[in-house]
Amino acid sequence: MEHSLDNQELREWYKTRGFGGRVGFGQRPAIVAIDVARGWLDPDVDLGSAQSDVLDAIVEVLGAARETGTPIFFTTMGFSDPAEAGPVYARKLPLSATQTAGTPEMELHPAVQRRDDEPLIVKPRASGFFQTNLVTQLISRGIDTTVIVGLSTSGCIRATAESAFDYGFHAIVPQEAVGDRCPSAHAAALFDIDARLADVMPVADAIAELRRLAPVAVS
Amino acid sequence: MEHSLDNQELREWYKTRGFGGRVGFGQRPAIVAIDVARGWLDPDVDLGSAQSDVLDAIVEVLGAARETGTPIFFTTMGFSDPAEAGPVYARKLPLSATQTAGTPEMELHPAVQRRDDEPLIVKPRASGFFQTNLVTQLISRGIDTTVIVGLSTSGCIRATAESAFDYGFHAIVPQEAVGDRCPSAHAAALFDIDARLADVMPVADAIAELRRLAPVAVS
Amino acid sequence: MEHSLDNQELREWYKTRGFGGRVGFGQRPAIVAIDVARGWLDPDVDLGSAQSDVLDAIVEVLGAARETGTPIFFTTMGFSDPAEAGPVYARKLPLSATQTAGTPEMELHPAVQRRDDEPLIVKPRASGFFQTNLVTQLISRGIDTTVIVGLSTSGCIRATAESAFDYGFHAIVPQEAVGDRCPSAHAAALFDIDARLADVMPVADAIAELRRLAPVAVS
Amino acid sequence: MEHSLDNQELREWYKTRGFGGRVGFGQRPAIVAIDVARGWLDPDVDLGSAQSDVLDAIVEVLGAARETGTPIFFTTMGFSDPAEAGPVYARKLPLSATQTAGTPEMELHPAVQRRDDEPLIVKPRASGFFQTNLVTQLISRGIDTTVIVGLSTSGCIRATAESAFDYGFHAIVPQEAVGDRCPSAHAAALFDIDARLADVMPVADAIAELRRLAPVAVS
DSSP: OOOSTTOHHHHHHHHHTTOOOOOOOOSSEEEEEEOOBHHHHOTTSTTOOOOHHHHHHHHHHHHHHHHHTOOEEEEEOOBSSHHHHOHHHHHHOGGGGGOBTTSGGGSBOGGGOOOTTSOEEEOSSSSSSTTSSHHHHHHHTTOOEEEEEEEOIIIIIHHHHHHHHHHTOEEEEEGGGEEOSOHHHHHHHHHHHHHHTOEEEOHHHHHHHHHHHOSSOOO | OOOSTTOHHHHHHHHHTTOOOOOOOOSSEEEEEEOOBHHHHOTTSTTOOOOHHHHHHHHHHHHHHHHHTOOEEEEEOOBSSHHHHOHHHHHHOGGGGGOBTTSGGGSBOGGGOOOTTSOEEEOSSSSSSTTSSHHHHHHHTTOOEEEEEEEOIIIIIHHHHHHHHHHTOEEEEEGGGEEOSOHHHHHHHHHHHHHHTOEEEOHHHHHHHHHHTOSSOOO | OOOSTTOHHHHHHHHHTTOOOOOOOOSSEEEEEEOOBHHHHOTTSTTOOOOHHHHHHHHHHHHHHHHHTOOEEEEEOOBSSHHHHOHHHHHHOGGGGGOBTTSGGGSBOGGGOOOTTSOEEEOSSSSSSTTSSHHHHHHHTTOOEEEEEEEOIIIIIHHHHHHHHHHTOEEEEEGGGEEOSOHHHHHHHHHHHHHHTOEEEOHHHHHHHHHHTOSSOOO | OOOSTTOHHHHHHHHHTTOOOOOOOOSSEEEEEEOOBHHHHOTTSTTOOOOHHHHHHHHHHHHHHHHHTOOEEEEEOOBSSHHHHOHHHHHHOGGGGGOBTTSGGGSBOGGGOOOTTSOEEEOSSSSSSTTSSHHHHHHHTTOOEEEEEEEOIIIIIHHHHHHHHHHTOEEEEEGGGEEOSOHHHHHHHHHHHHHHTOEEEOHHHHHHHHHHTOSSOOO
C-alpha cells in the first residue's frame, strides 16, 4: 500500500484513529528555511540532488515573507572538525565527510539572497532546534508559527517539524517547497508529518496566510 | 517503489550516497522501552492495535536484559490536564483525549513486569528524551548504547531513535520488538531509521550483543 | 564588602561594566511559582525555613494574577525513587532523601489555593525549565514574560531566572516574594540575578505592571 | 555575615541542612575551559579584569590534562549579529555590544595554546551546555566528570557547573583556576557552587585526581 498523501483511504483511516487534525496558522509566523545550501542542491555532491523546482518554490515563499514583513531564519550545517560530530554520527552517515564548516557545499544557495537581518544558524543535527538558539530567537520575536521549507523532507524537515511541534509552535510545511533525494522517502515523510506534526499545504495557501497575517503593509 | 528495508536496491543506493552505515553497540547498553502500555496494545482504543507478536518480542528482550544485568528504562505518556499538552498538540492529535495521566490506557502492560529499580518516565511528546530526565539517567549510569523497543515505529520509536542519535548514543532497534498500527508507516519508518539514526537488526542479534557485553554474570 | 542590592557602590560599578540593565515587562506575563511547597516552608524539615512573610507576598502576587487573568504555573519536586535523581545529585544534596514524590513535604502549601487550570509541574532539578515542559506551555500560551516567585532565592529561583533569560523570556523577580533559608545567600543571589538575569523589583511594582497589562478586565 | 567558603560556621550549618556533600571524580574526566578569551582577561575591556594568577592556574590544569590524556573542551562567545542575542539579553547586559563573533576579544587567550583536537564551542549564553553540542561531545567520549575552569565564577562558571550537575556529570571546580571581576561575587558564587553543584577544591588536588585516573600513560 502506498504510504503517501495521495492515498486518501489511508488518510481517512488515520483520521478515524485520532491523527491528522488541522493546526492552522497562529498569529505571528516566521519562515524556517532548512539547509537551502549548495551541497543539498547539487547532484554531484553525495548529499545533493537536482531540486530546481523546490528551489523555485522556496524562493517564492521567501519573497512573500519579505513582502509581508515575516521574519526568516536560515540554517545550514558544518563541523569545524570531523570529531565534533562524534563517532556515532560519522559511522551512521559517512556523508558527514562532506559537511565541513565553511566549505562551498555548506554555503546557502545564492538564489535565497539572505539579508543581513535574517539569521543564519549552523546546526549540528537534523532538527533546526537541536542544540541551537533557534527557539530563543523565536521566543524573542514572539513567533508562534513556523513555516518550514528546504531539504530534505525525510531528514531535516521532518526533524525540524517534530521539534517545532514539541515546543508548542504551529508548524506548516508548504508542500512544493520541500524536497528529498528519494521520492518514496519524500512521500512517506510528508504523510507522517501531516498525520503527526504539521499541516502540509500548497505553497499558494501558505502564502495567502502570510498575507492575511502580515504584521505591516510593506510597499 | 516500496520504501522498506526489503527494497535492497534502495538500500544500496542510499549506501552510495553516504547513508546507512553501521554504528554497532558501544560498551554499556540500556533498554529504552517506549510506551509498552495498554492503550497502544489494545485494538479497541484509538491509539491501539493488535501487537501480540511485538509484545512477545519485547518481553524476550526485557528477559535477556534482566539476565545480563542491562538496565531498563520504561516510558509512558499521560497529561494531568488536557491543557497541559497545549492547543497545537490537541488539534493535530485528537487521540490526545485518551492520553490522560493515571488511566488504565497509560499503564504499562502487565506482561513487562516492571521492577522497582526500573525507572518509569512519563514523557509529554513522542521522544523519550524530550523534556524528560532520561538523558540524565543514562549519563548517571554511564550508558553509551540505547536499545529501543516498543510502539509506535513511525512515531515514538523514530523520535526516540533520533534523540538518542542526536545526543551521541549508539542506537539499536531490534526489528520484531517495535510495532505500528499501520504496516506502510512501519516499513517506511524502519527504512529511514536504519538509513539515518540507528541500526535495525533482528532481536536475536541484539540479544547476542547484550550477552556479549553483560556487565556481570548473573546466575 | 557586602554582596547585596543595598550596596549602591557595587551596583554602580557593575553598571559601568555593562551589567544590570532593565529588561522590563513584555506584553504577556505569567507567574512561575517555584516550590511553594510545605517542605520548603517548614522549619522542621531539612529543606525548610520559616518564611511566612514570603508566603504572604507570594499569595498577594497570586491574587493579583488571578484578578488580572495572568496565567500561573506552579512547580514542585519529587523523585519516585531515590535512584531517579542519580548518584551525583544524591551525594551533593543529602537533603534529596526528603524529596520523595507524593509526600506531604512536596505538596503545594494550602495557602496558594491552586486552581485546576493552573498547571503543576514536577521538576527534577533547580530550574523550573530543565527537563520539564514549562517552555512548551509558555510558548503555547504566547507568554513573553515570567514573573518568578517562591523558594529558594540562591537555588531554584536563580536557576529558573537563568533559564527564562536563556530562552529569551523577560524575567522579573518580585523581591519580597522570594526567600531563602540563608540571609547572606539570599542577598548575594538577588544581586547577581538583578545584574545578569532578571529585574528585581518590589512586589507592588510587579503587581502594578500585571494590572497595566491585564489581558481582560475581570470583575 | 560573610558568604564565602572561609566561613566555616556557615559551611557547617549548610551541612546540617543536607547540602554540600562531596561528589568526587568519576572514572573519565574532561576539562571544560570556559571563556578563557582575551576579552575576559583584559582590564581595558568592559567584560575583563586582571586575572593573571587565574590564567596561570588554568594553564597548569591544561598542562596536566594534556600530560594525562584528559580531553579538553574550550568555549567562547560571539554573536554574528546583535539581534541574534535577542532584546532581553541586550537590555540586561549592555556589555553584549562587545561580544561580537570573530573579534579579538572573543578569541581564546594565546596562553592556552589550543590544539586542533581540542574542540572550541561558541556558546550563546552563560552555560557551556545551553544550546550547544557540548553534552553530545561529552557523551560521545564517555566522559562522566567535568573539571570546570575559566571565567567568570559568578556567571559562566556557576551556570556551567549547574548544567553539568543537572545532566548528571560529576562537576569539579579547581578553586584558583576560576576568576571573577568582583571579589564578593566570586566568594559568594564559590560558596553556592560548593553547597549545591560541584566540589570546589585546590588545583593541586584536582590535578592529582587527573593523574590517578589517567587513561593512558603519555610520555
